[in-house]
Amino acid sequence: MTTVHHQREAGNTPLSMPHYTPAGTRLSNTTRYLCTAAFLVPGFADTVVDTLIGDMRRSVPPSHGFDLDPIVRQCFRVRRRQAAQHAIGTVLLLIAAYLSIVTVLAVAALGALVAFARSATLRELLERLRLPSLRWILAWALALFGGWIVYGLWQLIDEEVPSDYTDTAADAAGDHPWVALAVLLGIAGMLYAFRREDYRIVTAEFAPGAAPRRLRLRDTLIEDRLALIAAAQRGNVVVHHDDPFLGCGRVRQGWSLSLTLRPRTPDGNRPEEPVAIDAVALNQRIKKAIESMRADWLDEGQRVAGLSVRSYVVADGIRDEHDPVLDPVSGMPYTMADDATVDAIVANPQGGLRQYLRVVIPVRGKAIRDQHDDVILGAQALGISVSAFVHVAVEGGMLYAEFIGTVLPPLRPECLLADSLRPEKAASYALGSTLRTAIVDVVAGPLRLAQAADRAIRLRLAMSRSVAASTEFRTHDYGARVSVRDLASDRVPQSYLQKLDGVKYVKLVDRIVGEAIIDFLVEAGVDPLEFRQAVNQITMNNSSLVQVGTVLGGQNNFGGSGNVFTSSGGSAHA
Structure with missing residues (x-):
């Protein structure tokens, strides 16, 4: 995959940068699994892009058995898909709020309670108190409390609208709860369509023996940075931040x-x-x-x-x-x-x-x-x-x-889905995945869209700041901080x-x-x-x-x- 030159130019250091050649007819298994992680492991794509692309001068650890180039390209693909999904969800949620703000607030309240019951913060708190079983009791209590809130809000919806209420816009905004609920269900359907496409990509494009697709990025600056880290990953010199064995376990x-x-x-x-x-x-x-x-x-x-x-x-x-x-x-x-x-x-x-x-x-x-x-x-x-x-x-x-x-340690089980999930089962698998998180995802579109926009802006700022920092100061930390393989790994061998x-x-x-x-x-x-x-x-x-x-x-x-x-x-x- 790579060829290395050892020639020393006149007056230059005996160290050099390897040449990089893109993957040929197929990707290695670990590369396929890490491309899958971009679609199925939460936060993986954002961490890879922010860490490897955001700092233009930072080195990367050696990639043994996988290739960073297609992985980073798939991470950008996932970020674009997620931004489109959040934008569509935000538009539909605004329409639902216009039709019935009470309905949207009811679903949002229930989603917030479910998210809290599933949160790592609550789990860590209960583990610190040595009460892990209490989490399920709290989950059921919060679900009942959420149901009580929804019932109360629906009671408000069913109340008769005053006869002297003549504001047409306000009337339209609060008098169509069932239509608003249908729009919210439409958001869930949209989420399912995106999720089904994710599983189709995983089971088709990252299946064993599938021909690789090399996606082109529109930003030439990002392409240049990606070319550098793709070459750097094939070297035998490890410039580290605080862990010289980064990515080795x-x-x-x-x-x-x-x-x-x-x-x-x-x-x-x-x-x-x-x-x-x-x-x-x-x-x-x-x-x-x-x-x-x-x-x-x-x-x-x-x-x-x-x-x-x-x-x-x-x-x-x-x-x-x-x-x-x-x-x-x-x-x-x-x-x-x-x-x-x-x-x-x-x-x-x-x-x-x-x-x-x-x-x-x-x-x-x-x-x-x-x-x-x-x-x-x-x-x-x-x-x-x-x-x-x-x-x-x-x-x-x-x-x-x-x-x-x-x-x-081994990769997380979801990274291996391309080897285990039959393509014809992708739709049903996506449906189950969507239903497990739908109550939160339906109302989270605006927040996640804002976060996606913030990440895109901060990425550009980080790229320019990293270049400036390496030239404005006499010293700079060029050491690698993150291993892509570690981000998708289980904590320990299972x-x-x-x-x-x-x-x-x-x-x-x-x-x-x-x-x-x-x-x-x-x-x-x-x-x-x-x-x-x-x-x-x-x-x-x-x-x-x-x-x-x-x-x-x-x-x-x-x-x-x-x-x-x-x-x-x-x-x-x-």
Whole structure:
């Protein structure tokens, strides 16, 4: 999908910006699911547009397994559709209010009560008071109260109009409750039509194997910004705001170790002069060891399918105006470092960039076959993704090694609707979705139209202000803040197998990294005893997803009382 150039222009930084090529004949599964999220996950489209487009200088995290370009385009499409829907609903609601303001107020009062009963604010309050079951009691009480309000208002409608009431306009505005109610039902019908079209788009355009549609945006400034972030997502340099592992999931396991590089001696003495080792060679050794988990010499069923290893260079988001990380043409940070630059970062750990090896295992699943090579069970994707980050540095005659394992939860169930919902069932599914929220949506058109207009205006202001802020001040925060994949994710893995595989693959990579480092140290003539002891202790004590402990020589505790061993030197954090 992308091709990267490594050429260095005269006088330019060794960092660069990747080239971007739009998707060809089909979108990846994750891209399809995130396009679906734009239509079905509330607030997703607005957050994506405001965050990625609103700040013209902000970087984006790498997009592993998906493409930002079609996702952002679908988000703009959803915003336009929603604006049209709110405009039509507002016009019809004004007509209904002209026919019978009392009817509209009655429905609005009932809608407000329903919205409050369903609100996150009420749920959080009851959870804080440890009364979660009270929410349903309040919901029924509010429903009865709302019904009483509606009944009282309808009683007012049925009262006889005074005989001396001669104002024709006022009479028309308050004497047609049934017609007003019919108009409100017309708004509900309009909402259903839009919702049915949403499900048609999801089940047709984002179905497996469907040819992608690349929507063109009318605004050239937005097109230019989208071209920049589409290219930036394919890099290996991550300019972050406060989370260098944005979009990779929660940290489930991690440790850091330090070791004095003392040589192995037959007499057991400990010379002062450390062994000189090559951090770049160690980095390459670890990469090769991890890649062996999918080697061709393994049986197909034993290979870790989809495993990939690549460099992951981390940089703080706050940069000076003349920082070499910044592209002087676009004003955005560079996001691609070539192999020579990565090696230089590894060899110079004191610099402002930190290099990790990023291991990604998408947990796609493999088909189970019998001895005759017949498929017993087809491949099943669990929806999670495991990442592991490995950093090594040689400094002051010591080795520092760091390991971080993360698990990215699956996408929300509604994002997968294109794979599960039959197109012929889209209409009935849309009807159920509309009925669940109709009492609120019917009267919310004016408010939501105002919010849509405000968002459009604020987007243009944010775009211009971000450019001005990056030029008016000597420093600016270019760091990425939001991952599109995170916005559509469940909070945690849901099924037992998702949790189990998340732990399993983190532990597998953890183990092979530790063994690769030990093997390299032995070959280099370094005494690996302290490192081996620390790694073994970490492995034994990482029985849960996250363990925290420290090793600083002497007695050391890992994650709890009773897990104690003695180390005469070196240090570790697990």
